[in-house]
Amino acid sequence: xxxxPAVLTKSIIFPGSIIGGFASIASMLVIVIGVSLAxxxxxxxWGCFYGGWxxxxxxxxxxxxxxxxxxxxxxxxFAVLLLVALISAASLxxxxxxxxxxxxxxTEFEKVTSVTVLMKTxxxxxxxxxxxxxxxxxxxxxxQCTTLCPMGALMALxxxxxxxxxxxxxxxxxxxxxCIAACPTLSLNKEEMAAGKPSITCMKCGKCIDxxxxxxxxxxxxxxxxxxxxxxxxxxxxxPAFLLLVIFLGGPMQSGIILIINLIxxxxxxx
Amino acid sequence: xxxxxxxxxxxxAVACFLLVPVTFVKNDAFAKQLATLSxxxxxxxxxxxxxxxTYEKDxxxxxxxxxxxxxxxGDRKQMVQVSFSKGKQxxxxxxxxxxxxxxxxxxxxxIVNTSNGETNLTxxxxxxxSLWLSSRLKEDWVIRVNLEK
Ligand code: SF4
Ligand code: SF4
Numbered sequence: 001x002x003x004x005p006a007v008l009t010k011s012i013i014f015p016g017s018i019i020g021g022f023a024s025i026a027s028m029l030v031i032v033i034g035v036s037l038a039x040x041x042x043x044x045x046w047g048c049f050y051g052g053w054x055x056x057x058x059x060x061x062x063x064x065x066x067x068x069x070x071x072x073x074x075x076x077x078f079a080v081l082l083l084v085a086l087i088s089a090a091s092l093x094x095x096x097x098x099x100x101x102x103x104x105x106x107t108e109f110e111k112v113t114s115v116t117v118l119m120k121t122x123x124x125x126x127x128x129x130x131x132x133x134x135x136x137x138x139x140x141x142x143x144q145c146t147t148l149c150p151m152g153a154l155m156a157l158x159x160x161x162x163x164x165x166x167x168x169x170x171x172x173x174x175x176x177x178x179c180i181a182a183c184p185t186l187s188l189n190k191e192e193m194a195a196g197k198p199s200i201t202c203m204k205c206g207k208c209i210d211x212x213x214x215x216x217x218x219x220x221x222x223x224x225x226x227x228x229x230x231x232x233x234x235x236x237x238x239x240p241a242f243l244l245l246v247i248f249l250g251g252p253m254q255s256g257i258i259l260i261i262n263l264i265x266x267x268x269x270x271x
Numbered sequence: 272x273x274x275x276x277x278x279x280x281x282x283x284a285v286a287c288f289l290l291v292p293v294t295f296v297k298n299d300a301f302a303k304q305l306a307t308l309s310x311x312x313x314x315x316x317x318x319x320x321x322x323x324x325t326y327e328k329d330x331x332x333x334x335x336x337x338x339x340x341x342x343x344x345g346d347r348k349q350m351v352q353v354s355f356s357k358g359k360q361x362x363x364x365x366x367x368x369x370x371x372x373x374x375x376x377x378x379x380x381x382i383v384n385t386s387n388g389e390t391n392l393t394x395x396x397x398x399x400x401s402l403w404l405s406s407r408l409k410e411d412w413v414i415r416v417n418l419e420k
Binding site for chain 2: 006007008009010011012013014015016017018019024025026027029030031033034035037038039089090091092162163164221222223224225232233236237239240243244247248
């Protein structure tokens with residue numbers, strides 16, 4: 001989202017500060033690079049507070065109503081990433097943030113003062129209701145993360161520089177397909193099972209690993225044997241993953257708890 | 272051979288454990304390094320562009336920025352940012368004519384009610400099209416005007 005516009009315009013197309021202040025662009029890029037190196041797309045399941053909404057909604061119903069979803073939908077987010085990058089560069093406007101981000105619904109959006117702002121607001125609310133709440137509840141899948149989020153698509157590409165992945169031991173696999181059903185991102189299907197690894201959309205959440213009664217699917221360190229030292233790979237992945245969870249989300253969670261206590265004590269969210 | 276190849280992979284995996292805290296603890300230092308890269312500047316459509324001229328009139332400090340092209344290709348559609356400041360206290364009304372291209376002729380007149388933000392733009396030069404934005408920015412009042420050359 002940043003790279004294509006930056007290459008074309010030699011500048012960042014985003015209303016923010018490069019350095020200093022809250023969430024500066026340079027700080028965010030350092031986090032994206034650091035987390036891509038450490039966990040790759042594991043960020044989406046272990047660090048992304050927006051993904052948490054999608055994940056939460058996808059866990060509400062134990063037996064989802066819609067069971068079959070065409071895995072081709074997982075590629076839409078890559079098309080969104082490409083389109084958003086190109087249109088942002090051409091229009092000098094951060095199109096995704098301005099027009100598409102469903103999470104504007106739970107963060108901030110402009111006061112409705114014109115038809116354009118009203119249209120944007122309708123888009124934000126509709127996408128949030130459909131992709132973050134209704135469809136995840138009906139399917140048990142992270143539909144927003146899988147089909148729309150360009151950040152997730154970007155992390156799937158930068159995941160190449162990360163050392164952890166998920167592998168399937170075909171010797172042990174009984175082809176029960178429990179892992180396919182469990183995967184919230186449509187990253188596993190018969191072809192991927194045959195190839196012994198999920199597609200690049202895998203966010204290393206570990207749900208398939210928990211679902212497999214044969215222990216045929218596991219975390220793996222690229223460049224090491226696929227059939228050995230599972231617990232090493234598991235621990236070496238899970239420690240940094242939990243560390244990211246604590247460091248990145250500990251602060252916002254603490255602030256959230258303080259806000260709730262304030263609300264109970266004073267009846268207002270304002271300090 | 273396979274075992275030897277595994278060693279850097281395991282070392283890299285162990286390094287990831289350190290990489291997570293380092294990313295956050297050293298974030299400021301890394302971000303400062305990153306900010307020195309040539310493309311790490313906010314596009315002038317968002318920063319408002321470089322200052323062209325600053326002058327005082329009616330005890331207001333008026334800053335007129337250079338025009339900025341608002342599309343990637345071509346420079347027909349542009350905008351100009353003008354800001355008004357007066358120490359800590361802005362006047363209730365700002366009523367100024369602005370010569371944005373410094374050709375000695377006024378290009379537009381702007382009247383701003385700073386208490387409610389109501390802004391009226393009257394184009395004088397034919398390149399001036401409409402008001403894009405009018406807003407308080409800390410202690411200044413900033414307007415952006417759409418131009419078409
Ligand atoms: S393949 Fe497994 S680890 Fe990857 S996203 Fe699907 S369930 Fe999670
Ligand atoms: S859950 Fe385990 S055994 Fe079943 S298909 Fe998946 S990897 Fe194979």
